[in-house]
Every structure is written in C-alpha cells, then in structure tokens.
Amino acid sequence: MSIISVVGPKGGIGKTTLSINATAALTRALSSGKNHNRICLVDLDLRLPTITSLLDSHPSKTFYDLFECLGKKTYQNDFLKIVYLMTSRFRAYVEGDIPARNERLAKMFHHYHAMNIDLFLASEFKYGNEIRELLKKRKEIKTISQIKKLQPILKKIDLEKFRSLLEEMERVAQPVMEEYISYIEEYGFSILGGEVPILGKRAHRKRINEPEFLLRFLEFLDHVFQKFEHVIVDTPAGGVNHMSSLMNVIDQVLFVFDLSNNIAINGSIDAVHTFIDYYEEFQADYAKGQLVGLDRVHVNRLLEQKGKGDLYQSIKNKKLGIVFNRCQSNQEIEKSLKMLREYLDTLDKYHQYKRRIQIVGMVPHNKVINITNNRKSLFYNMDIALSERMDLIAKAILSKNNICPTLADDDKTIISYLNKTKKPQLFEKLTRLAGSSTN
Numbered sequence: 001m002s003i004i005s006v007v008g009p010k011g012g013i014g015k016t017t018l019s020i021n022a023t024a025a026l027t028r029a030l031s032s033g034k035n036h037n038r039i040c041l042v043d044l045d046l047r048l049p050t051i052t053s054l055l056d057s058h059p060s061k062t063f064y065d066l067f068e069c070l071g072k073k074t075y076q077n078d079f080l081k082i083v084y085l086m087t088s089r090f091r092a093y094v095e096g097d098i099p100a101r102n103e104r105l106a107k108m109f110h111h112y113h114a115m116n117i118d119l120f121l122a123s124e125f126k127y128g129n130e131i132r133e134l135l136k137k138r139k140e141i142k143t144i145s146q147i148k149k150l151q152p153i154l155k156k157i158d159l160e161k162f163r164s165l166l167e168e169m170e171r172v173a174q175p176v177m178e179e180y181i182s183y184i185e186e187y188g189f190s191i192l193g194g195e196v197p198i199l200g201k202r203a204h205r206k207r208i209n210e211p212e213f214l215l216r217f218l219e220f221l222d223h224v225f226q227k228f229e230h231v232i233v234d235t236p237a238g239g240v241n242h243m244s245s246l247m248n249v250i251d252q253v254l255f256v257f258d259l260s261n262n263i264a265i266n267g268s269i270d271a272v273h274t275f276i277d278y279y280e281e282f283q284a285d286y287a288k289g290q291l292v293g294l295d296r297v298h299v300n301r302l303l304e305q306k307g308k309g310d311l312y313q314s315i316k317n318k319k320l321g322i323v324f325n326r327c328q329s330n331q332e333i334e335k336s337l338k339m340l341r342e343y344l345d346t347l348d349k350y351h352q353y354k355r356r357i358q359i360v361g362m363v364p365h366n367k368v369i370n371i372t373n374n375r376k377s378l379f380y381n382m383d384i385a386l387s388e389r390m391d392l393i394a395k396a397i398l399s400k401n402n403i404c405p406t407l408a409d410d411d412k413t414i415i416s417y418l419n420k421t422k423k424p425q426l427f428e429k430l431t432r433l434a435g436s437s438t439n
C-alpha cells in the first residue's frame with residue numbers, strides 16, 4: 001500500500017487536476033485487467049469537493065453521509081455505551097449493591113467528569129434529557145458519596161430499555177466502507193469523497209474540531225487506505241490543518257508549484273518547509289517514545305506491517321517530490337528552483353534535503369486541460385504530449401529507487417529530464433526527419 005498526497009496551499013494551482021490525471025496515469029501503468037482494489041482517488045476537500053462532478057461519477061454515499069453516520073451513530077453509540085455502564089454502576093452504588101470503594105465505580109466516576117457532551121445529540125435518544133441533566137450536575141458531584149444526590153435522575157432511566165435501544169443502535173453504528181467507495185468502470189479506478197460541501201453545516205464544522213470525532217474519521221480513512229494498493233489524496237487549499245496526523249500516513253508528498261504565479265510558488269515553498277518541520281518533529285518524538293494520539297496509532301499500524309527494523313527507515317524516507325504546473329518556459333523552472341534552494345539555504349536545510357527533494361514532473365500550461373476539465377473528463381489520453389507528462393509522474397510514484405533528479409542536480413539535468421519524451425516518439429521524429437532529407 002502506498003499513499004500519495006498532492007498538496008499546495010494556494011487555491012487553483014492544479015492540485016485536483018493533477019490528482020485526477022496522475023491517478024489515471026497510475027491506473028494505466030499498473031493495469032492488467034480490472035482490479036477494484038488497486039487505486040483509489042480520495043477527495044479530501046471537505047469545503048468544496050469537486051472530483052465527483054469533474055468525473056461525472058456520483059457515489060451513493062459520500063463524506064457528507066459519512067459525517068452524519070460518524071456523528072449521529074458511531075460517536076453517539078460510543079458515548080451512550082459509556083453512559084450505560086456509568087448509570088448502571090451509579091445505580092448499583094446508590095441502591096447499596098456495591099460499596100463506595102469499588103474499582104469499576106471509580107473508573108466510571110472518572111468518565112463521568114471527563115465525558116465530552118458537546119457532540120451528544122440528546123434529542124435523538126429516549127433518555128437524552130436525563131443524561132444531559134445527569135452530566136450537568138457534574139460540578140456539584142465532587143466525591144463518590146455525592147453520587148447519591150443523583151438518585152432522582154438515575155431512577156428515571158430504565159436500564160433494561162436503555163440496553164435494548166443500544167443493541168438496536170449498534171447494528172447501524174459503523175459505516176460500511178464499501179458503500180462509500182465507488183469504482184468507475186470507464187476509468188478503472190475508485191473514488192471516495194464528497195459531493196456537497198460538508199463543512200457548510202454547522203454541526204459538521206463543530207465535529208471536525210473535536211479530536212474524538214476526528215479520530216473516527218481518520219480511522220475510517222485508514223481502513224480504506226489499507227484496502228488499496230495505491231491511494232491518491234487530493235487535499236484542499238490551505239492543507240488539512242485539522243487532520244495534521246494524516247501527514248503521517250502519507251508515503252509520498254507531491255508539492256504542486258504553479259509556475260504562472262509567484263505568490264503560489266512562495267506558498268508551495270512554504271509548504272515544503274512545513275512538511276519538513278512536521279516530519280523532523282515526528283521523528284524526534286518517535287525516537288524519544290513520545291508519540292501520542294493518532295501519531296501513536298499510526299506507528300503501531302506500521303509496526304504491524306513492516307516490523308520494527310524497517311519502521312524508522314520508512315518514517316525517515318518519506319518521499320518528497322515537486323511537480324511544476326502551468327509551465328511555459330524553462331526559465332520559470334530555473335527561477336523557482338533557485339527560489340526553493342535559496343529558501344532552504346536560509347533555513348540551513350539545503351544540504352540536508354537537497355537529495356531528498358525529487359523533481360518528479362512538469363505539466364505545461366495547456367488549453368486542453370482547461371477544456372477537458374469543463375467537459376467533466378480527464379485530459380489524460382486526450383493529448384499525447386500531456387499524457388506523457390503524467391506517465392513520467394506515475395513512473396516516479398511507482399519506482400522504489402529514485403529515478404528522477406533531485407534538487408541537488410543542476411538545472412540542465414533537471415530540465416532535460418522533465419522534457420523527456422518516450423523513445424518511440426523520438427524514433428518517429430527521426431524517421432520523419434530521415435524521410436524529409438531523402439525527399
């Protein structure tokens with residue numbers, strides 16, 4: 001499994017365009033018959049998802065449904081399970097069935113004070129109001145013996161009924177991954193993501209900022225990632241701040257440099273810096289055994305997959321690549337390489353990273369891209385020269401060794417690599433030239 005993320009902090013620089021077409025090129029490079037579990041394109045733009053409409057393919061369930069399910073069912077259910085255990089322990093204590101010194105009672109008392117009620121939908125559950133009331137009293141209940149004060153509320157909750165409602169809810173609490181993934185026959189890859197703006201809804205904006213909810217969302221993504229051989233993640237402008245832990249599950253980061261826009265280039269250079277910083281901190285925390293939360297979950301997953309020996313290497317060797325977009329001249333490439341080198345140099349990071357940062361590909365500014373985009377289809381395969389650009393990017397993504405130049409190479413080497421075309425074409429050109437000279 002390999003996860004490739006296409007990033008760039010500015011809007012409109014070509015992240016989505018490149019994600020879609022790189023996915024198509026990867027599909028072609030790997031294709032040997034239809035395989036539904038090979039490649040998935042994930043639209044992580046929760047504000048304004050566009051991939052489903054660009055590809056004119058509309059999955060039956062999208063991230064909007066996922067947020068509803070995780071918020072209304074998964075979170076609700078996990079929350080209520082704890083409330084159930086807590087209520088039954090408290091009742092047992094109040095009714096004299098267990099003493100004040102009881103380990104499980106103490107644990108539930110701790111939960112009582114730590115529970116996050118912000119995401120609980122009281123109106124959706126029969127005993128919602130009683131639960132709210134119970135938790136509102138937390139300020140007054142400072143010791144275990146004070147639980148007795150809760151007796152009138154506890155009595156209003158029928159534990160038998162509560163349990164059977166919970167069992168009923170459990171059956172639909174977990175999202176079914178397959179319902180959210182849609183395989184596009186025509187293109188030979190799957191998509192997962194949005195359809196309508198998800199963060200437009202206030203409840204969802206609130207949810208995405210709650211770590212407990214986020215964890216469930218990331219767990220779902222992780223589940224999907226493991227199903228596929230390759231996953232391309234299209235990220236929104238500005239990145240995925242609320243999901244920074246996601247950076248850890250990414251194997252390769254492709255930074256898009258929009259050469260037509262100096263501000264955008266500066267933004268992408270800054271993104272390279274942000275990632276370097278993040279990974280350096282991650283490595284340091286990992287070495288000291290100080291990873292927490294999702295970072296730790298991720299490391300445990302990698303440990304299972306790779307074993308301890310290779311894990312450190314995999315964290316250390318995340319591939320960082322650059323794709324130039326909207327290129328109109330080689331000078332633009334030279335200029336932005338210079339800007340990036342100088343910036344890294346001022347941070348004293350140039351020598352450390354110059355061989356790590358690969359120059360993966362280049363896509364020219366081209367009308368065909370805009371036109372095909374508006375026609376809701378891929379530009380890949382519409383134009384041979386453009387397809388070759390994407391094939392080069394796909395090849396770099398797939399290769400285990402570094403086949404492309406790095407920031408350490410000279411501009412001439414980089415530019416000649418980026419302009420590389422396939423041999424048959426060169427052969428065609430030569431035979432055409434040979435033909436014309438004999439005429």
Ligand SMILES: Nc1ncnc2c1ncn2[C@@H]1O[C@H](COP(=O)(O)OP(=O)(O)OP(=O)(O)O)[C@@H](O)[C@H]1O
Pocket residue numbers: 010011012013014015016017018045236237325326327363364365366367369370371373374
């Ligand atoms: N190389 C190119 N030549 C011509 N047009 C391009 C090129 N790359 C992208 N475009 C066009 O630029 C527009 C913006 O591209 P795209 O939506 O991929 O950007 P984005 O970075 O994903 O934007 P956002 O941050 O809003 O998600 C699209 O209309 C696309 O067709």
Ligand SMILES: [Mg+2]
Pocket residue numbers: 015016017045050234235236237
């Ligand atoms: Mg986009």
